[in-house]
Amino acid sequence: MYRSRKTPLAITLLLCLTLLLSACSTGGTGSPSANEGSQKPTNQIAANNANNTDTQSQMKTVTTIKGDIEVPVNPQRVVVLYLMGDLLALGVNPVGISSIEEGAAFASELEGATSLGAFKPDPEAVTALNPDLIIVTNEEIYEGLKMIAPTVYIPYDLPVEERMNMLGEILGKEGQAQEMLDNLHKKVEQSKEKLEQAGILDKTVTIMESNKGSMAVMTGLGYGRGSQIIYQYLGMKAPEVLQREIENARNDATSKDVSYEVLPEYVGDYIFRSSFEGMVDLSDNSIWNNIPAVKEGRLIDMSFGLFFYNDIYSLDKQLDFIVDNLLKTAE
Structure with a gap:
């Protein structure tokens, strides 16, 4: 009787131990309910990092x-x-x-x-x-x-x-680039209307910069100094002797050295002069002082730094300066 009762008890204990080990093993491999919460953030972080890397390297x-x-x-x-x-x-x-x-x-x-x-x-x-x-x-x-x-x-x-x-x-940024161009063109058209109403749009303009012993006169749109705004966008003309060269040069960065003796032949109704520290002082130059545009207050000095660049940001500010100063001469 004793031996027959002992055997079932051993079997029972062994069976319980087996079930316990099985349960522990199941928990280690992870049941969906126990492990989803802890694993999901880690997986999400990894995915986000991968996405960031992809975006940066794309x-x-x-x-x-x-x-x-x-x-x-x-x-x-x-x-x-x-x-x-x-x-x-x-x-x-x-x-x-x-x-x-x-x-x-x-x-x-x-x-x-x-x-x-x-x-x-x-x-x-x-x-x-x-x-x-x-x-x-x-x-x-x-x-x-x-x-x-x-x-x-x-x-x-x-x-x-x-x-x-x-x-x-x-x-x-294709859309933004087109928007900037559209805004510039719209502003140009509004500026032309203002200048036409003031009787200025059909006047001639010369753009120049002082050199030692001569004057550099702009003959190409790529040289900056306001040439793109004045000649291209506003459509104003230079004196005939320069206008042909401007049309031939188009976007080239070109200028022409002109001696003071013949400079009056190249000067239009208005002068835009690039000004900078140390430029030639012409206050005592009789030829310069007798040019009608200088004598009658149609000489407009412009900052070398502002008019050095031809990017769209600078062109917008240059347009403001040119139009405002032209309109002041008609007041």
């Missing part, structure tokens, strides 16, 4: 003057030379820029960016900024920087419409 192909180039879909660290105002107008704050001329329209907007100098930037300085996109306006500089990061070459003398369309595609 690339697209754009067609440039130098062929097809892979650029970031959403660039975060852009180095841009000369065309800083175009990027600002598109809502992009660059990390590296070329040095800014004093008086530039966008100077206060770029105080946090690293200046890379006025001319050829040091590749090591550019590399130190860890850029994911570089935009340049000089072919030689393009060759020197293109191995650092995706680099786009955009010639500085391209018409602003073509340049903004290119930048809009490169930066993924």
Whole structure:
């Protein structure tokens, strides 16, 4: 009797131990109800990190003057030379820029960016900024920087419409680029109406900058100094002797040195003179002082820094200055 009762008890204990071990094992592998809550956040974090990495590394192909180039879909660290105002107008704050001329329209907007100098930037300085996109306006500089990061070459003398369309595609801001162009064109038309009502729109204009012993007279739209706003957008004309050269040069960055002896032949109803510290003082020059535009108060001095650039941000401010000062002469 004793042995027959002992055997079932051992079997029972063994069976209980087996069930207990089985239950522990089941908990270790994780039941849906016990482990879903603890695993889901970890999985979500991993997924989010993967998405962020994908977004940062995502690339697209754009067609440039130098062929097809892979650029970031959403660039975060852009180095841009000369065309800083175009990027600002598109809502992009660059990390590296070329040095800014004093008086530039966008100077206060770029105080946090690293200046890379006025001319050829040091590749090591550019590399130190860890850029994911570089935009340049000089072919030689393009060759020197293109191995650092995706680099786009955009010639500085391209018409602003073509340049903004290119930048809009490169930066993924096509709609914003078109909006900026539409706003500029609308403002130009309004400005032309004001000048026409004041009897100024059909007057002739000469744009010049003092040199030692001569005067540089603008003959191309790519030289800046207000030439694009005055001759292209507002459609005002230069004296006939210059107008033919302007039409032939189109967007080229060209000027013509004219001696003071023959300068009156090149001067229109209005003069816009690029002014800067240390420019030639003509206050005692009798030829200069007897030019009708100078003698009759139609000489308008413009800041070299404001009119040095031809980006859309600067063009907008230049338009304001030119129209306001022309209208003042009619008051």
